Amino acid sequence: xxxxxxxxxxxxxxxxxxxxxxxxxxxxxxxxxxxxxxxxxxxxxxxxxxxxxxxxxxxxxxxxxxxxxxxxxxxxxxxxxxxxxxxxxxxxxxxxxxxxxxxxxxxxxxxxxxxxxxxxxxxxxxxxxxxxxxxxxxxxxxxxxxxxxxxxxxxxxxxxxxxxxxxxxxxxxxxxxxxxxxxxxxxxxxxxxxxxxxxxxxxxxxxxxxxxxxxxxxxxxxxxxxxx
Amino acid sequence: xxxxxxxxxxxxxxxxxxxxxxxxxxxxxxxxxxxxxxxxxxxxxxxxxxxxxxxxxxxxxxxxxxxxxxxxxxxxxxxxxxxxxxxxxxxxxxxxxxxxxxxxxxxxxxxxxxxxxxxxxxxxxxxxxxxxxxxxxxxxxxxxxxxxxxxxxxxxxxxxxxxxxxxxxxxxxxxxxxxxxxxxxxxxxxxxxxxxxxxxxxxxxxxxxxxxxxxxxxxxxxxxxxxxxxxxxxxxxx
Numbered sequence: 001x002x003x004x005x006x007x008x009x010x011x012x013x014x015x016x017x018x019x020x021x022x023x024x025x026x027x028x029x030x031x032x033x034x035x036x037x038x039x040x041x042x043x044x045x046x047x048x049x050x051x052x053x054x055x056x057x058x059x060x061x062x063x064x065x066x067x068x069x070x071x072x073x074x075x076x077x078x079x080x081x082x083x084x085x086x087x088x089x090x091x092x093x094x095x096x097x098x099x100x101x102x103x104x105x106x107x108x109x110x111x112x113x114x115x116x117x118x119x120x121x122x123x124x125x126x127x128x129x130x131x132x133x134x135x136x137x138x139x140x141x142x143x144x145x146x147x148x149x150x151x152x153x154x155x156x157x158x159x160x161x162x163x164x165x166x167x168x169x170x171x172x173x174x175x176x177x178x179x180x181x182x183x184x185x186x187x188x189x190x191x192x193x194x195x196x197x198x199x200x201x202x203x204x205x206x207x208x209x210x211x212x213x214x215x216x217x218x219x220x221x222x223x224x225x226x227x228x
Numbered sequence: 229x230x231x232x233x234x235x236x237x238x239x240x241x242x243x244x245x246x247x248x249x250x251x252x253x254x255x256x257x258x259x260x261x262x263x264x265x266x267x268x269x270x271x272x273x274x275x276x277x278x279x280x281x282x283x284x285x286x287x288x289x290x291x292x293x294x295x296x297x298x299x300x301x302x303x304x305x306x307x308x309x310x311x312x313x314x315x316x317x318x319x320x321x322x323x324x325x326x327x328x329x330x331x332x333x334x335x336x337x338x339x340x341x342x343x344x345x346x347x348x349x350x351x352x353x354x355x356x357x358x359x360x361x362x363x364x365x366x367x368x369x370x371x372x373x374x375x376x377x378x379x380x381x382x383x384x385x386x387x388x389x390x391x392x393x394x395x396x397x398x399x400x401x402x403x404x405x406x407x408x409x410x411x412x413x414x415x416x417x418x419x420x421x422x423x424x425x426x427x428x429x430x431x432x433x434x435x436x437x438x439x440x441x442x443x444x445x446x447x448x449x450x451x452x453x454x455x456x457x458x459x460x461x462x463x464x465x466x
């Protein structure tokens with residue numbers, strides 16, 4: 001147990017290092033999520049709105065689930081070499097499937113009656129998307145974002161083997177930081193993942209329209225992707 | 229460093245290997261028996277143990293939660309927290325407790341299967357329509373008989389669906405095990421990363437992991453079809 005005490009001591013003594021690596025970690029994760037959202041949300045939402053491409057959209061999550069993050073980052077390294085941008089690319093690949101699939105399913109499964117009613121009221125497709133489908137789909141759509149975020153925060157740890165910085169630089173450097181440092185970094189990464197999950201869970205509940213507000217505190221999305 | 233042994237040099241490295249081209253089939257066939265096949269077998273073993281142990285634990289927990297609703301929330305939160313902690317971090321947190329070895333890896337891998345299996349088994353058990361349960365009660369079945377003959381068979385599709393998700397993601401996750409023990413398909417990936425990013429080895433091991441996941445998924449689909457012939461009309465993939 002003294003290792004854990006040592007790890008806490010490490011966090012206090014080396015707080016500048018820990019904070020800096022945590023910041024790098026969040027920056028990398030945030031950038032990856034930003035890109036993944038910009039790609040996956042529009043594609044998933046449009047496909048869901050048109051009820052097209054269900055095969056691709058749904059199977060993407062299955063493929064994503066089977067992709068070993070280590071292999072993705074390894075391949076990124078092999079093809080693109082060392083550095084922040086390459087790790088970013090690998091993380092985006094890992095983050096897109098759960099977001100896209102959830103966005104698709106969320107929009108696709110909005111009750112057709114609600115859409116029909118909106119159409120009957122004379123709403124344009126764009127209005128239907130903005131005022132009916134998106135609000136109703138938000139909880140499930142957000143569940144995918146939440147899963148992907150936790151997944152990215154976890155996988156960003158692997159970034160260190162590819163020179164992407166972050167807490168992995170402590171976690172994979174036993175020679176410099178010893179077991180205390182490794183356990184300390186593991187604790188911080190875990191806290192980050194749990195924190196991001198809780199934060200987004202809270203946001204998810206707040207964003208949901210009142211009728212759809214039974215989001216459980218802990219519930220993964222339909223894709224079941226998991227942190228590395 | 230132009231013509232040094234970039235890769236673990238088994239005899240003569242071909243020019244493809246020396247130049248680290250995209251993919252060298254020759255390397256794969258030369259090293260199948262010594263590198264890839266053992267890693268694949270270890271990978272299967274790691275996964276099987278994790279899913280089997282996880283299934284037993286999750287099944288017991290789901291039965292408990294099904295019988296006594298009060299247990300559901302604590303069990304769900306515990307499994308969700310385990311699920312959220314990143315694997316690499318969990319390995320590192322477990323090492324001071326369980327040491328460096330298979331146990332550490334398995335504890336972490338089992339931890340990740342729990343949430344999915346627990347949720348799916350419980351949802352499956354709850355999916356029995358009340359009329360069916362009433363009918364079973366009316367026929368004089370005891371609670372245990374209702375569970376074994378009515379609820380469990382009806383829960384099978386959900387249970388197998390959970391097994392599919394758990395198995396596929398455990399296979400992907402088990403590559404990380406190589407951080408702790410020199411086993412599984414993660415090992416050749418690590419070797420390759422150390423040896424100047426040898427592409428063939430990364431691609432070969434990564435592809436094997438993906439193929440293994442696909443094969444396991446197909447196998448479980450077949451299993452599900454054979455044990456639940458009545459459900460073939462309305463099968464869902466979640």
